[in-house]
Amino acid sequence: MAVASIAHGSAHGDGADQLYVETRELRLQGFLLFLVSDCVLFSSFIFAYLYLRNSGQGWPPPGIKRLDVAFAAWNSVLLFGSGATMHYALENWKHGNFMKYMWMLIFTIILGAGFLGGQAYEYTHLIVAEHVSWWGSGIFGASFFTLTGMHGFHVFVGVCYLTVLLLQSAAGVYTGQKYFGITAGTLYWHFVDVIWVVLFSIFYLI
Amino acid sequence: MSIESAQMTHAGGIAGHIHPEPQGFVRRYVFSIDHKIIGIQYIITAFVFFMLSGLLAETIRTQLLNANGGFVSPETYNEVYSVHGSAMVWLVVIPLLTGGFGNLIFPLQIGARDVAFPWLNMLSFWIFPVAGLMLFSSFLMGAPTAGWTEYPPVSLQGSAGTSMWAAAIFLVGVSSTLTGINFVVTLVKMRAPGMTFTRMPLFCWGQFATAPLLMIATTALAAALAALFMERVFGVPFYDPTKGGSPVLWQHMFWFYSHPAVYIMILPAFGIISEVLPTFARKPIFGYKLIAFSSMAIALAGFMVWAHHMFTSGLAPYLQLPFMILTFAIGIPTGIKIFSWTATLWGGKIHLTSAMLFAIGFIALFTCGGITGIFLAAVPYDLDVHGTYFVVAHFHYVLVGGSLMGVFAGMYYWFPKMSGRLLNETLGKIHFWLFFIGFNGTFLPMHWLGIEGMPRWVATYDPQFEFWNRFASVSSYVMGIGILVFFVNVLWSIRAGKKSGPNPWNGRTLEWMIPSPPHYYNFKNIPTVYGLPYDFSHPLPYTGLEEELTDAPPALAAGAH
Numbered sequence: 001m002a003v004a005s006i007a008h009g010s011a012h013g014d015g016a017d018q019l020y021v022e023t024r025e026l027r028l029q030g031f032l033l034f035l036v037s038d039c040v041l042f043s044s045f046i047f048a049y050l051y052l053r054n055s056g057q058g059w060p061p062p063g064i065k066r067l068d069v070a071f072a073a074w075n076s077v078l079l080f081g082s083g084a085t086m087h088y089a090l091e092n093w094k095h096g097n098f099m100k101y102m103w104m105l106i107f108t109i110i111l112g113a114g115f116l117g118g119q120a121y122e123y124t125h126l127i128v129a130e131h132v133s134w135w136g137s138g139i140f141g142a143s144f145f146t147l148t149g150m151h152g153f154h155v156f157v158g159v160c161y162l163t164v165l166l167l168q169s170a171a172g173v174y175t176g177q178k179y180f181g182i183t184a185g186t187l188y189w190h191f192v193d194v195i196w197v198v199l200f201s202i203f204y205l206i
Numbered sequence: 207m208s209i210e211s212a213q214m215t216h217a218g219g220i221a222g223h224i225h226p227e228p229q230g231f232v233r234r235y236v237f238s239i240d241h242k243i244i245g246i247q248y249i250i251t252a253f254v255f256f257m258l259s260g261l262l263a264e265t266i267r268t269q270l271l272n273a274n275g276g277f278v279s280p281e282t283y284n285e286v287y288s289v290h291g292s293a294m295v296w297l298v299v300i301p302l303l304t305g306g307f308g309n310l311i312f313p314l315q316i317g318a319r320d321v322a323f324p325w326l327n328m329l330s331f332w333i334f335p336v337a338g339l340m341l342f343s344s345f346l347m348g349a350p351t352a353g354w355t356e357y358p359p360v361s362l363q364g365s366a367g368t369s370m371w372a373a374a375i376f377l378v379g380v381s382s383t384l385t386g387i388n389f390v391v392t393l394v395k396m397r398a399p400g401m402t403f404t405r406m407p408l409f410c411w412g413q414f415a416t417a418p419l420l421m422i423a424t425t426a427l428a429a430a431l432a433a434l435f436m437e438r439v440f441g442v443p444f445y446d447p448t449k450g451g452s453p454v455l456w457q458h459m460f461w462f463y464s465h466p467a468v469y470i471m472i473l474p475a476f477g478i479i480s481e482v483l484p485t486f487a488r489k490p491i492f493g494y495k496l497i498a499f500s501s502m503a504i505a506l507a508g509f510m511v512w513a514h515h516m517f518t519s520g521l522a523p524y525l526q527l528p529f530m531i532l533t534f535a536i537g538i539p540t541g542i543k544i545f546s547w548t549a550t551l552w553g554g555k556i557h558l559t560s561a562m563l564f565a566i567g568f569i570a571l572f573t574c575g576g577i578t579g580i581f582l583a584a585v586p587y588d589l590d591v592h593g594t595y596f597v598v599a600h601f602h603y604v605l606v607g608g609s610l611m612g613v614f615a616g617m618y619y620w621f622p623k624m625s626g627r628l629l630n631e632t633l634g635k636i637h638f639w640l641f642f643i644g645f646n647g648t649f650l651p652m653h654w655l656g657i658e659g660m661p662r663w664v665a666t667y668d669p670q671f672e673f674w675n676r677f678a679s680v681s682s683y684v685m686g687i688g689i690l691v692f693f694v695n696v697l698w699s700i701r702a703g704k705k706s707g708p709n710p711w712n713g714r715t716l717e718w719m720i721p722s723p724p725h726y727y728n729f730k731n732i733p734t735v736y737g738l739p740y741d742f743s744h745p746l747p748y749t750g751l752e753e754e755l756t757d758a759p760p761a762l763a764a765g766a767h
C-alpha cells in the first residue's frame with residue numbers, strides 16, 4: 001500500500017468511530033482547560049475589584065448609590081432559568097427527544113437575550129439617571145462595568161453560539177453519537193451562570 | 207501489508223490515523239500544522255528577536271561605558287532597556303523553551319504523531335511574530351520607559367508606545383495560553399502505550415510542569431494588561447491613585463504572573479539539562495522521580511511567593527515573613543535538582559561535547575543565580591539592595607546563565623533532529639568559551655556594583671563605579687561575539703554540516719529512534735514503552751520500532767482505504 005493513499009475518507013468504519021471518540025475526549029479536555037483559564041481571567045479582575053474596594057474609602061464610594069438589588073435579582077432569575085433549560089436541552093438530546101431539545105434550546109436563547117436586555121436597561125439607568133460611567137466614576141464604575149461587561153459579553157457570545165447550534169441542529173449536523181458542539185455549549189453556558197453567581201454576590205449582596 | 211497485521215497493530219483512533227502529507231511550500235513551511243515545523247518556526251523567529259534585543263543590550267552596555275553616558279539620550283536609554291527586557295522575556299526565552307523546543311521535541315518523546323490541536327498550534331505560532339513586531343514598532347511612537355515591569359504611575363504617563371506594549375504582551379499571552387492548553391491535553395491524552403507518567407523523559411516533565419503555568423498565570427497577566435490598556439486608552443481608573451486606584455494592585459497582578467513566569471523560563475531548561483547530562487555522561491539520571499516531582503513542586507509553590515518582589519512596596523510586615531519563608535522553601539526542590547545533576551555526572555564517562563559544556567555551564571551559573579535569589583528573598587537584605595545592580599546580576603544569572611545556556615545546550619543537542627546535520631563542534635566550543643567568559647565578565651561585577659549601591663534604570667552613574675562598568679561592557683562585547691559565532695555555526699552547518707544520521711549521540715529517548723529529520727507522521731508504528739529511557743546498561747525499553755529506519759511505508763488503521 002502506497003504512502004500516498006493514506007488519507008481521510010468516508011469509508012472509515014470502526015476506525016473512524018474510535019477516532020471520533022478520541023478526538024472528542026481531546027476537545028472536551030481542551031475546552032475545560034479553556035474554561036479554567038477564562039475563570040482565572042475573571043478571578044483576576046474580581047481580585048482587583050475586591051482589592052480596590054477594600055483600599056479604605058468605603059463602599060460604595062461617597063456620592064454613589066448602592067446598586068439596585070431587586071432588579072438585578074429578577075434579571076438573575078432569567079439567567080439561572082436559562083441554565084435549567086439548557087440542562088434539559090442536553091438531557092433531551094441524549095434521550096433522542098429532538099423536538100423537546102429544540103424547544104428547550106429556544107427557551108435558553110430567549111432567556112439569555114432577556115438577561116442581556118435587563119443588563120442593557122440597568123446600564124442605561126445607571127448612566128442616565130445616576131450619572132455613573134465606566135471611566136468617570138472612579139474605581140466603582142471601573143470595576144462594575146468592566147466585570148459585568150465582561151460577563152455580559154460572555155452571555156452575548158453564548159447566545160450567538162446557541163443560535164448557531166439551533167440552526168445546525170435543524171440542519172441535522174449532529175447525530176445521536178456525535179454532538180460535541182452541544183456538550184460544549186452546555187458547559188459554556190453553565191460556566192457563565194456560575195460566574196454570574198459570584199458577580200451577583202460581590203456586587204449586589206455584600 | 208496484510209489486513210491481519212494492520213489490525214494487530216492498530217484498532218484505529220488517533221495513533222492509527224495519519225493525515226495526508228501537506229503539499230506545497232506554503233502549507234508545508236509557512237502555515238504548517240506539523241508540530242516539528244512549528245517548533246522550528248518558533249525557534250527561528252525567537253532568534254531573530256534575540257538578535258534585536260541583543261543589539262539593545264549592547265546599546266545599554268555602550269551607554270554605560272562612561273559614567274556620564276553620552277551614547278544615547280536618557281529618554282532613549284529608558285526605552286532601550288524596557289524593550290530589551292520585555293523582548294528577552296516574552297519574545298525570546300519563553301517562545302524558545304515552550305513553543306520552540308516544546309513543540310519540536312516532546313511529542314516525539316511521548317511517541318505521538320502531533321500535538322492534540324495542530325490548527326490551534328498554528329494559530330499560537332502566528333500570533334507570536336505579529337505581537338513581536340508590535341512590541342518593536344513601539345519605538346516609532348515612543349517605546350515604554352518603565353522597564354519590563356511597567357509599574358504605574360510611570361507606565362500611565364508614558365507615551366503611546368506603552369499601550370502598544372500592553373497590547374503586544376497581551377497577544378503573546380494569548381499565544382502562550384493556547385500553547386499551554388494544547389500541551390497539557392497532548393501530554394495527558396496522547397502518550398504512546400506503556401508510556402506512563404513515571405516513564406516520561408524528564409524534558410516532558412519540564413513541559414508538563416510548565417504548561418499549566420502558561421495556561422493559568424498568563425491569564426492573570428492578561429487581566430493586568432487589559433486593565434492598564436483600558437486605563438491608558440479609555441481613562442478607566444484601576445491604578446491611578448488620584449482616582450481611587452492603586453499602583454500596588456498592578457504589582458500584585460503583575461508578579462502573580464511574573465513569578466510563575468520565571469519558572470516558565472527555567473523548568474523547560476531543567477528538562478533540557480536532564481536529557482543532555484545522562485546522554486553525555488553515559489549514565490542513568492540520578493533521582494528521576496525527585497527531578498520530575500520537584501518540577502511540579504516548584505510550579506505549584508511558584509504561585510505562593512509573588513510578593514517577594516514587593517518588600518519595598520509597603521507590604522504589611524506580617525505578610526513579609528511568610529513570603530520570605532516560602533521563597534526560601536523553593537530553594538529545596540531546586541537544590542534537589544542541582545544535587546541530582548551533579549550526582550549524574552559523578553563517576554560517569556563524560557563526553558565534553560558543546561551541548562555538554564553548555565549543560566555543565568548551566569549547573570554552575572544557575573547555582574550562582576539561585577544562591578543570590580535566596581539572598582534577595584531575605585527581607586532585610588532585599589531592603590538594602592532592591593533596585594540596585596545586584597538584582598540585575600541575579601536575574602541575568604538565572605535567565606542567561608540558566609535559561610539561555612539551556613537553550614544553547616538544546617540547540618547543539620537537537621539541531622541534528624531538526625536538520626539532519628550536526629552543528630560544528632569546534633565553533634561550538636569557541637561559542638561556549640566566549641559566551642561563558644563574556645557572561646561572567648559582564649554580570650559578576652554587577653553583584654558588587656549593586657552592593658556598593660549602584661542603582662538600576664539610570665543612564666548615568668557615579669564615577670566611582672566606572673571601572674567595573676567598563677569591564678562589564680567590554681565583556682558583553684565578548685559575549686556578543688560568542689553569539690555571532692553561534693549564528694555563523696548554524697548558518698554554515700545547515701548547508702555544510704556533517705550528516706548526523708538518526709542518532710548521533712546514542713540517545714535513548716524516542717526522538718532518536720526515528721530518522722533525522724523525522725517523517726511528517728513521526729512514527730510508522732506507534733511504539734510500546736516498557737521502562738525509563740535512562741538505563742544505559744539495559745536494552746532499549748521499546749518495541750514496535752523495527753521499521754522506523756527502513757523504507758517500509760507507515761502502518762495503517764484497520765479498515766482504512
Ligand SMILES: [Cu+2]
Nearest residue numbers: 465512514515
Ligand atoms: Cu519571584
